[in-house]
Amino acid sequence: MLFPELCDLFGDQANTELLLRALPDAEAVRTPLRARPAFLDRHIDLVYMGSTTERGQALAAAALAPLGPEIESRIDAGARFLATGNSLEIFGKYIDCGGGERIDGLGLFNVYARRDMAHRYNGLFLGKYGDIDIVGFKSRFSHLYDTETAPQAAGARDFLFDTVKGAGRRPGDSREGLRRANLMATYVLGPLLILNPLFTKKLLIDMGAPNAELPFERAAMASYEARLREFENPKTGFEY
């Protein structure tokens, strides 16, 4: 877990808690802000980073910036990452904070985030990960845009979910999140893995634990299916 003292808003910590319960023999490695991330020096099955404040983004980006090339090389070598909420913005080129202020990102994607503190976007999200339905919530001050200098190649799949309803990287964009090798990042915040047991089971398989059991899977599925029905209902409003 990267910077758990900073990146733990909106119930995000429940994601790693769920994984640790499904994988009782797993070791939890918590990297605080001023420490060198463990995944740079040894194999880590999953690096998780959760939502943070705007100041937290600046601190996290500054902490990771000197490690950018190493991080990129680990990701391209297959290191598995999951980033939720606004932590995904750190993986882009930069965050435009408004007023001429800018936070440099890791530059792993040809995108940038534009922040507007006067307008908070709140919405539901219904999407697809392959044939798995994804449900979630979004709440943020920023959206993601392609950089002008290097737009995405037509058909390039550098996003995580296909949007069915709600906003993807920004309202009107059906691409949601970011994907590069085993790095997965999504604007869906909070307990993504709790809300999406099928996605979580797929993740566990990909992590090399096909027999891992989700705790209370029946209750998880009941909650998921009820929510999926609500989200699929055409009468359900999707923006707050």
Place this chain on the structure above:
Amino acid sequence: MKGAGVFLGRIRFILALLSGKLTRAALRALGRNASYLPGAVALRLCPDFLARADKPGRIIAVTGTNGKTTVCNLIIDLLARAGVRTLNNALGSNTAAGIASALLAGSGIMGRSKFQTAVFESDERSAKRLFPFIKPDHLVITNLFRDSIMRNAHPEYIAGIIESALPETTKLILNCDDLISSSLSPSSPRAYFGIERMPGDVTRCVNRINDIRLCPACDGELVYDHRRYHHIGRARCPECGFRSPEPDYTGADVDFGAMTMTARDADGEGVYELLSDSVFNVYNQLTAIAVMRELGYPHSRIREGFGAGVGILESRYSEERAGDVTVVMQMAKDRNALACSRAFDYVASRPGGKELILMMNNLHDSKNWSENVCWLYDCDFEFLNRDDITRIVATGPRARDYYYRLLLAGVPEERLRCSDSELSAPGLLELRRGESVYILYGTDAIELAELVRAETKHLAEVTAP
């Protein structure tokens, strides 16, 4: 041209004043609550209405995440007991329109204020629309915690909004046990209140929410000398020496057995009877005491006020007997992980066997979209995993989410029940003799909670031997 602008502004204000008063009169003639619309009309016609309106000579504003209504009402009641009539928005909205409505209600036909003192509860997000115009003499910030994800994002955001709206002359009354709010606007005049170390204080955070872990000065990791809950406590930074400020008004010798507390400051002290045995209400009471002391009232006078019946709003907590069961209504603000965690902590601390009905659903969300349930995983449901909590009924539109959350919190499945309908929930209780039923409900479900209470009481009475 400038003169014309001033003239037009004045005309606009007069029009807004008259329209607001007419709206108010019309609503009252219809028997409706006139606590929002008159102000909204006035602001629509005259966007700087709050700046232009005549205001009482002394204004106390209360804001913060939790406790502002309670603190506001305590201050209003204490001042009333001291013979001071206050203009306030206790019965209405805490937004700009609500305060504008209060100013309309508290002024004569020509707009002159009929009051010398105002006590306004202020929504934190409305700070920019309020404070630069009403310029409070005192601004109380009860605390800053995580609140609605959708509206309030996170405490740093709210702190930024409040700080950017503060007039230079406003004196802040701040909780020194809350490093987020107490760090606001370092150049503003201020006084601090805080509670000294209590039995039961910890150093490590046992809550899921801990909103400030890094030093505000150097981003080093904070160390807590003692911690009450979440980030509330006294902290310091081993790297740069930063530490929590010292209180000007201290809550000392808090004794939940004797139900007393000593409130101490540089000019004296008083022993007060506690209004409630919950720590967050001790803070609320101490906050009110600090404000009254800032206004110059001696402890003896403030104690008299409490003794004359000043207390905590009934709508937030009440208990009554039904048959052999005690039925307790406990408001637990919906979509607010921290408020619910505090409610859970309180319920867990109560003696005896307990059954719970959890109905903190936001009914408005359930009608119009689907409630954002991320807050459930910031909330300390783990506090409910106790042997003396023998049954928990998860009910309402989010019943399955509560049920799953409770399982993940370690609550044995045999103690759990699930009901889509809140009104069916009491039928799933065991109603054991001598035990209590706690109904935890959200802010827009008061009427529904009353129906659930009535049904619970009915069942408790008919099953009594």
